Amino acid sequence: MTNLPVSGMRKCEAALTGALRGALRGALSLRDAPTRIAPRAVLAGWLAASLAACSTLPAYTKPAVAVPAHFAGAPATPQPTNGWSLAEPGDAAPRGPWWTVFNDPELNRLEARVDVSNQTVKKAIAQLEQARSMVAYQRSGFFPTVTAGTAAQRFRTSQNVKHTSKAGLTLPDYSVGLNASWEPDLFGRVRDSVVGARDEAQASQADLDGVRLSVSADLAADYFDLRALDIQKKLLDDTVTAYAAALKIAQQKFQMGVVDASVLAQAQTQLESTRTQDTDIDVQRAQLQHAIATLIGEPASTFTIAPDTTAVPVPTIPPGLPSQLLERRPDIAAAERRVGEANAQIGEARAAYYPSLTLSASAGLESTFFAPWLTAPSLFWSLGAQLAGTLIDGGRRDAALQGAHAQYDGVVADYRQTVLVAFQQVEDQLSALSTLASEAQSQQLAASAAQRSLQLTTNQFNAGAVSYLDVVTAQTIALTNERTVDQIDARRIDASVQLLRALGGGWDRAVLTSSGNSE
Template sequence: MFNDPQLNALEEQVNISNQNLKAAEAQYTQARALVRYNRADYFPTVAAAPSASRTRVSNNRPPRGAPSNGVTSNDFQLPIELSYEVDAWGRVRKNVESYREEAQASAADLATVNLSVHAQLALFYFQARSLDAQEQLLQSTVTQYEQALQLNQSRFDGGVGSEVEVEQARTQLETTIAQAQDVGVLRAQYEHAVAALIGKPAGSFSLAPLPLRTPPPPIPTGVPSQLLERRPDIASAERQMAAANARIGVAKAAYYPLLNLGAAGGFESGILTTLLQGPSGLWAVGGQAIQTLFDGGRRRAASDQAIAAYDQTVAIYRETVLTSFQQVEDNLAALRILEDEARTQNEAVLAAQKSLDLSIQRYKGGVTSYLEVTVAQSAALTDEAAAVNILGRRMVAAVQLIQALGGGWDSATLPQRPECCGKLAMNAD
């Protein structure tokens, strides 16, 4: 988008080393695992519990004198049990559906984090470059002020100028040097922020100075309706809403009987060598229906909670949509106004430079004092610094607009069956 090789290289490092991104990826992996875990309810559970025991019956066991009293026996068992919940009321289906929607929401959350960290990197990068431009301007001004100080010192030494003019030039020089040094404080903070985003210790990372000069490129915004498909946070809110709706179905299914089917089969023998022979076989088949008759209002409360949770997600979704439109309009307005302001400020820079040139000529011609030059120099520096600041703000607004538009993300990148496959496509730039 910005055709900046240095920024592109940093963005690639974010994809590899950013810890927030890794955490979001792990969370998405958890969500997919939960879908697979709950999908298992679609299938019967089969378990085997082989056992072996040796038992002696007490001689004094009532009734006394029974033939089995005092007998020692072996018991070898190889049972296999099958249990299955019949999803007659859709409880399992709705439960799996809720986790599937949450997995898609987690995929969208991952895209949101990905977009956020890349946007943060671009913001910190351009703010650092804007400070590089300010520092370059101040250093250039320092050079001019050093020449002015030498000129005033020579005039004073020659008996033409005054000591006041020398000190005025010196004050202006030292003040500008201090301003240039102060820029370094904020610039270092942005450099350290970039280091954290790319997963490097701040002390081992250095961002080469590169003064900002190029204005932001035109950014296609598309039609407003497309925004709903381009913002991952909107997609996440919509999927959370769908998940909450599915959980209402789970709560409603609790009003109906729980239907279970069971079967057991296997072998049992007192002699290990005959365990797997036909006469040792056993089996059982049955079914069970469990209907809650009274629970003190538990199911009603669970249903009310699920409905309220759904209403909450609907409100969050609507607020997310409204906020997204606001963010787009805010940054569109900022770019439009700052572009006009930049043109006006450039005219002010030209006028201030012309005023400075005339003041210097008047001073050299002995028409005016150095105070007029000092005032003109301060005005020129202020206007040039304002122009640099406006350019930086335009780049920040451009990055924020790209983020508000989804950064090229599209809802079609959401995996359709996250429980079994699919890898989220992420736009790094």
């Protein structure tokens, strides 16, 4: 009991004194006026219920974390585009799904199937329902437990038992009755367990939203990777067509004796090498298509996505302030709610130091013979109150309280680590977007220069100034640079998706406090 605050001990002691007085008054009233059992019992119950304000729950405050003033990789004055904006703390206004920032109807259609068919999301939904059921389970501790039963039996008492009128007799016994028991929540054990269950339910809600965010981000990343492969596939298809035409020209020149067999071999090698790269794209695309099918809950063998070579523009995404990230990430909210749950478990451990008061009542009919069973003389009833507490338990309660404090410290560390990782993920993607934007500009210049070099080298070869090997080299450089341009564009889109995931996808913590399981 030394672990409890002094003010909390005094409140609980006052509540205990009041409970004892109420129980004694009820007992005296029942002794003096047995004909008014029900009103007195109800009154005693209400008096005991009024004591439930006593609680050993420690005052809860959200753990402090170090929050930077701004993101290091954020633009100086970010502006939202495409109608997508981030949530402000406490802003519960509905916003569109985060993926609509890309303005892709096919992606929107696929994302709409995640909630309906994805099995990982369905499992998270089931876990949320389980957590919510535990709130109702713990809340039932506020109410009495009432049981009813009936019995019919025959019994014989040994004839050798002395000093009993039933010795040697075989008697029937018929009974029916109700039993009620109630343990008033004097020291907040039940209420603390309800608070803990509510916090866990809210954490499960945030877990569900985190799973939805993760699955939808994986889907978007796979979809845009597939689109990037379609663009590279078109580039390689066009290149194969051009190389095939070049091979035909080389064959004609060879037949005319203008070039030797080495030129023909070089053109053939260039064509087949590019054709191999083109075919390999099909393998990667098929795997991404299968992954998308799994994410939307459809068998891979029945799912297809038509190729689309339309370029995907990179959206501008405002990162907001680091302090807002604490309200926008479902995993941060889940970690913080589990800190609240651990705090409630400390209250439960403290409540174990105090005694429990149990009020019980029973009433029914009992008779040796069936005929007078339902008559007034067969009535029996009892009322009672029991106050019991543990005096010696070998340090079990102390160990439980120490364990609860240790668990609290652990989940606080988890919360702070989750916040740190969230900041890191945002900074990683902001840095990637900034660097890739510069890479895209320089690589586009390199690709343009490679195309000019290829054109000049081809002209020189046609004029007989250079060998065909120089053309092959220029073709390889040009193709490599074109593919690099497409790959950088794909990485920029992927970084945008990951930034949206790191920012919480427009999620808002208000969805937890507005749910039916909120305080």
